[in-house]
Amino acid sequence: MEPKWLDWAKQLQSIAQAGLTYSKDVYDLERFELIRNISVDILAHCSNMERQVIKDLFASDKGYATPKVDIRAVVFKDEKILMVQENSDGNWALPGGWADIGLTLSEVAVKEVKEESGFDVKAIKLLAITDNKCHPHPPSAFHIYKIFILCEIVGGKPSKGVETSEVKFFAENELPTLSTPRNTKSQIEMAFQYLKNPLETVYFD
Incomplete structure (x- = not known):
């Protein structure tokens, strides 16, 4: 659980x-701006991030606040799982990223696999929808839902992307150091459970 x-x-x-989106009264707007600044101060005090960075990334959004959606593609070959090495931290993750406006979940999964690994895939099945706060991810300023989609290779060949430096398949007992903001060991293990039992029901939370 998150702190x-x-x-x-x-x-x-x-x-x-x-409040800043829907309020009209100038005094209410001032109070809601104060609340926003307090939230930024809490994050700055309790984390290693600079206050201005937090304000730019976390407190500059407009409209009603909703969770961000991260889509991860689960791709197997010879009972091994496809993973890419992230340039940002040097660790490994399932291909994926933020959901894109105008694209379906399947389209995002297919696009991310192609961009990050070089493989062409088709989306097969929804496996799980998880909430970051219920899993051992590092603390994040955002409330994040992760959607895991099973995909099947239909073509292409392994090649690194703009954000990735290497592409490999891993057996369940040979997992590399994981990029835990993107996926956890328990989530990868869950993916292997779906490989072993294709009739497993969709996991949520």
């Missing part, structure tokens, strides 16, 4: 963002 201070900061940010 309580992070939950408080995100709730304050959500309240402030909704």
Whole structure:
């Protein structure tokens, strides 16, 4: 579970963002801006991020606050799982990224696999929808849902992308160091459970 201070900061940010979006009274707007600044101060005090970075990334959104959606493609070959090495931290993740406006879940999964690994795939099945706060991801300023989609290779060949430096398949007992903001060991193990039992029901939360 995520630390309580992070939950408080995100709730304050959500309240402030909704208030700044829908309020008309100038005094209410000032109060909601104060609440937003308090949420930024909490994050800056309790994390290693600079206050201005937090404000630019976390507290500059407009409209009603909603969770961000991260889509991860689960691709198997010879009972091994496809992973890419991330340039950002040098660790490994399932191909994926933020959902794109105008694209379906399947289209995002297919696009991310192509861009990050070089393989052409087709989306087969929804496996899981997880909430970051329920899994051992590092603390994040955003409330994030992760959607895991099973995909099947139909063509292409392994090649690194703009954000990735290497492409490999790993057996369940040979997993590399994982990029935990993107996926956890338990989530990769869950993916292998779907390989072993294709009739497993969709996991959520």
